[in-house]
Amino acid sequence: MSVEQLLEEARRSLARVEPHELAELDDVLVVDIRPRENRAAEGEIPGSVPVERIVLEWRLDPAGESRIPGFTADTTVVVFCNEGYSSSLAARDLQRVGLPKATDLVGGFRAYAAAGLPVRPGPTEAVT
Numbered sequence: 462m463s464v465e466q467l468l469e470e471a472r473r474s475l476a477r478v479e480p481h482e483l484a485e486l487d488d489v490l491v492v493d494i495r496p497r498e499n500r501a502a503e504g505e506i507p508g509s510v511p512v513e514r515i516v517l518e519w520r521l522d523p524a525g526e527s528r529i530p531g532f533t534a535d536t537t538v539v540v541f542c543n544e545g546y547s548s549s550l551a552a553r554d555l556q557r558v559g560l561p562k563a564t565d566l567v568g569g570f571r572a573y574a575a576a577g578l579p580v581r582p583g584p585t586e587a588v589t
Contacts (some may be wrong), residue, residue: 462499462583465533468571470496474556476562477564478567479567480572483573484507484535484578488537490531490537492509492511492538492539493510495515497511499543499570500584505570505583506578506579511583512529513588516588517555519577520588521555523560525558529565529588538564539566540555540563540566542572543569544569544572545568545569545572548565549565551565553563568588
């Protein structure tokens, strides 16, 4: 299977969120999986929580001992990366660990920023 096919398959299970829709969501956890360098150079979405991709599933397993506080299995989790590719795969993986409402941001951070939506300076220290 090619990476394009893998991405297409992952996105079939996602109710992807457009940048302008993000602020309208209730009971949402917004997760930034971009590297620190990107967050420092480009900024961050206000209210988002940076989580290193390498520990994402452990920190967002709703039944896990190492999970971050502030969400349940019923919470909508919106993951974003730079342009909305790796976040689709990450959101699919979060669905597999017990977050059925996990999804991602169409176009990633760069589409969000290009839409003129609020951005805060970064980088915030990531959850590791």
